[in-house]
Ligand SMILES: Nc1ncnc2c1ncn2[C@@H]1O[C@H](COP(=O)(O)OP(=O)(O)O)[C@@H](O)[C@H]1O
């Protein structure tokens with residue numbers, strides 16, 4: 001349905017219903033993690049960009065942290081470099097790190113910036129190296145060794161975890177009405193680059209900014225129970241239980257862990273939402289529709 005065929009009365013009622021949400025969130029910071037899997041369709045990317053600009057126009061401060069795993073995989077494939085993951089983290093040798101920087105800091109970052117700007121926003125794209133805003137250290141992953149029935153620490157190259165976030169640059173940009181768009185690349189004191197899982201960066205950025213909300217846009221309807229039903233309104237204690245009984249596994253594990261850490265660290269709420277739904281961000285902020293999974297720190 002195009003806007004001309006909608007009942008004008010319905011349009012103004014919808015706008016009016018958004019008023020309490022606009023009042024509640026105006027002046028607050030919302031960190032949105034845009035995953036590479038949710039970036040696959042042009043219409044969805046366009047609706048995402050429009051949602052971000054609308055948030056800014058009504059006084060909310062959106063900060064975008066993006067992924068781009070499938071896009072990195074595509075370029076590695078063209079270069080005949082194999083993609084390998086351990087515990088959901090890409091094994092990143094020096095050659096792969098160059099591709100990660102090119103794809104995340106270049107192609108993906110600038111295409112999101114461009115789309116937001118096309119919708120009338122003022123987006124600025126940066127990586128964690130700009131202003132050394134994401135300080136990182138090497139991440140060592142623990143993996144079970146089936147031969148020795150013991151876990152061992154393995155080196156997966158230039159993969160990082162967040163050591164600290166400096167919010168100066170983000171705050172300077174938001175104060176001047178720019179929308180920061182951040183690629184998840186960190187740097188250590190010696191100037192070495194690190195490839196960091198985008199969910200982890202989004203969670204730490206939300207924590208450092210004391211954000212009102214952390215939204216993780218993914219390609220599933222939310223956190224699901226063993227029957228495939230979406231679960232919501234979960235407390236941190238319930239999530240801890242679902243991790244230990246194995247209901248939460250694979251790529252959802254780092255996502256949920258970072259959502260939990262964020263709410264424990266002072267972010268009001270974290271939401272895992274379906275980026276395949278048009279206007280998923282607006283549905284979450286301005287309606288009571290209850291999309292995806294909500295995690296708060298209320299016990
Ligand atoms: N309990 C669960 N509920 C939903 N998804 C789950 C669950 N446990 C594991 N998963 C997996 O986690 C995936 C989402 O993580 P991931 O693929 O890393 O997303 P993204 O690329 O958006 O960061 C889902 O596609 C699903 O395969």
Ligand SMILES: CC(=O)N[C@@H](CCC(=O)OP(=O)(O)O)C(=O)O
Nearest residue numbers: 035036067068069089090197198
């Ligand atoms: C260490 C590590 O795995 N980094 C990720 C960074 C991108 C990312 O997280 O992208 P999505 O959100 O689209 O999955 C990678 O190389 O794929």
